[in-house]
Amino acid sequence: MESGWGNFIPVDKYTGKNSHNLFGLKGQGPAGSVRSDTSEFQDGKLVTVETEFRAYHSWEESIEDHNSFLLSERYRPVREASGYSEAAKSLQSLGYATDPEYASKLIRIIEEYRLDQHDIQSPFPDVPAGHWAAPSVARLKTAGIITGYEDGRFNGDSPASRYEVAVIIDNLIRYLGN
Template sequence: MGKRIFSVVLTSLMAMVLFVPHTHAASVSGDEVIQLAKEHLGTPYQWSGETTAGFDCSGFTYYIMDKVGVDLSRGSYDQYKQGTYISKSNLQKGDLVFFSGTYKQGISHVGFYIGDGNMISATKSRGIAIDPVFSGYWGDKYTGAKRFLANNFFSDVYSEYWAYDEIKQLHNEGIINGYSDGSFGPTDQVSRAQVAKMVGKSLNLNPSSSAQFKDVSSSHWAYGYVNAAVNAGLITGYEDGTFKPDEAISRSEIAAIINRAFEFSNKNSSYRFKDMKSSHWAYDHVYALASNSITSGYNDNTFRPNEEATRAEFSAFLYRALN
């Protein structure tokens, strides 16, 4: 099941990468872009306008992005074909949000996301104004978002960090999230519930309301994803009927979940971790991942199966499995 779903997802992602026009990413922050945009609050609407005398929606985004060095197309439809796709759950200040079916079918409006579910855009009735993105007039017209700002990323994951590419791609695809303060916490331990949700999202599993564990109540933030992961055969609980969702997960447990999800074959890898005996419950899972270059262990030829995994380590495992 996992491979079939993955092949569809990968094909779609490859098409997006191959056919989306290149756009220079600005090094300014989202806050800087929003500050520039807010300077024009109240400026009147003008069809085809792209100056301070008056803007239409794409003229406004074109004007502001030009100020920060982004080579943006002029129309909203063409702007939507540029940038990096961003899921609704990972919107950050300065991302462009797009809407369809306003005065015509297809993409017909664009604005800047400013945080807290709001955007600033050029409206016909009020000129440059602030509106909610997901409710009111715009709510059912929301189509998607694109990112153009290089600095719109986690504050504690820099481009030189060993798992930067892995974390960035999973973040852009809406599979992983950070904390409310803008950080990711790459060295923090990753919990069993977090892994269940992230693997479930990467496989497009629908959250389930069928309760599986006595310690994962319907009010738990990962309730639906934990249930879905059980139904898909990806995770199991403990003999006492618990899952312990908020406990840290070990490297061997992650290996088992990822291998069940993507069904890797063991190619008799040349890797022979000195701390992985054939009697270990996760032996086959670990070597399946090693055979497929998902993991290479540590420099001392160990895998450390019982060591608690970090958020960065899990991101690397999942990224490699998806790619």
């Protein structure tokens, strides 16, 4: 949504410099910035404002920076959300976008295109699918490297004993075939 499906990449209105900014992040980027007009909601009204957008050397750099941006402490509630709906609402409440309908629009797109079918499902009830470690936990469980506790939980905040670490390393060695 941020770039209108890639159709509205900020270009400097004075020099024509392409920002390679796929997500509309504002401020200074690795390749400086560009000045461009954008629509923002201010006091409940949609207005056009000139603003500074981050500029990148490549599309890949834009994606990497966006990932780093979302991995910042500010967006921890988004990563720890129990699902896409909660994550979208967290994005909006944390000021990711000025559109008061941002969360509902994002949820509608996810549901319309059934994008949630690509979500990683956690194999443990105490590891939310949106948790930053959920993909790694799921891969390790699928590979048989970790098993969790007898009650079916992962207990990610519990310290691991030396015995547990030994079993995990042994499972990893067997998985790698050594």
